Amino acid sequence: MTTGAAQSSSDDRIVLEGELTIYTAAETFARLRGALQDRDLCDLDLSAISEMDSAGLQLLLWLKQTCEAQGTRFRLVAHSEAVAAVLELLQLAPRLGIVSDPLTEEQPA
DSSP: OOEEEEEOTTTOOEEEEEEESTTTHHHHHHHHHHHTTTOSEEEEEEEEEEEEOHHHHHHHHHHHHHHHHHTOEEEEEEEOHHHHHHHHHTTOTGGGTOOOOTTTSOOOO
16 A cells, blocks of 8 residues: 655656555655656656556646646656556546557457
């Protein structure tokens, strides 16, 4: 039931892992605010997110809006199935930069 934000020194990504839920929202918000200081690019890696609820979604939307407001380029560079499911359900995938590729989806035989 934990989530954390860490910066990788190799590519300077913001990595979140664990749950992105109401139970971790306050801690994650504080870490994200700190991670955005003096940043021109925000590469967000959500590949290790195991669960996301509406509070987690609010954090993602806040992060994107904040990046846009301060002139920081926002990119969602990786995401888990849990994140993709929520974004697809609410039709927010394109807003956060996830575009479904019809060529990679299975075609019926």
